Amino acid sequence: AEQGEGGEGGEFGVVEERSGHGLLRQLEVDVSHQEIERIVQELEELHSFQPLAWLPLHEVMTTMALDLGYEDLDEFEDAIKGPVESFLRRLPQIELSEQQQQEQDTDNNSNSSNNNNNGSNAGQLSENKLMFRVLELPRREPVRMSISMSRRDDLFRVFLKAPDATVSIPELEFEMGTDQRRRIDTIFNYIESARLNLEVALGSRILEVSQVEPVRSTVERLRSLLDLTSPWTFVVSDPSGMSEFKPFHGVQFSALTTTTTTTDQEQPHYIRP
16 A cells, blocks of 8 residues: 655655545645535536536626625635635636637717628727636546544544545444535544434434444444544545545555455555556
8 A cells, every 4th residue: 555655746745646636735725624615516516507618707706705605706815815716726627718708899889780780890899808617527546545543633634525435434343425425524523423413313213222222332432533542544435536635644545446345455556646
């Protein structure tokens, strides 16, 4: 297995580039991972409604800022610590382009009909306008990543989970299955939300009698993981290869075949840059 170690441009950088598409790595601005998730989700919804369409950056991002609850685009740019153009350029699924747009010159409206009849372009103003479009990121080779959790800082590592990735904790024989949605959150919050979901199940009385004690035991064991009473392992099995960690140091990295389960042996040196 390969490991994310070393300095920038060394083995660490090479291995990290094989993980996902660099969304977390490229976003160096101090923006919460929850807010990044909201922004990316809004952008991807644009792609679902208008795939590969070129959209006017300023107008669309102003509307998006309002939809996200900001007062205006200026407040949104304050939140992302800079111009929206710079923010979008960091996202791997965004392509920007200056394109020539034709606009009607209002001062020449009275003459527009005559100009059109004469086949002239008078009354038309040409300007370059910044446009963007949302691309669908391709799947990468299947990957298995794992981290040994032993320090408090490890719990607050940010993890982008691909929609079809699963997370498992071998020490507990516990797995969080696929939910077909991308999620960006800290490892702490992944474990805590799993614990809370099981507590809700216990309180709702939907479990069989034989399930109650095992689930209650799992709840307590998940709580102990967050206390770091002993080291444990956070394992990601990602058939799309689109999951990411930030920071990436210490991540064990190996291939995942289509038949791999959480107990299968790793097959190192399968992933290619």
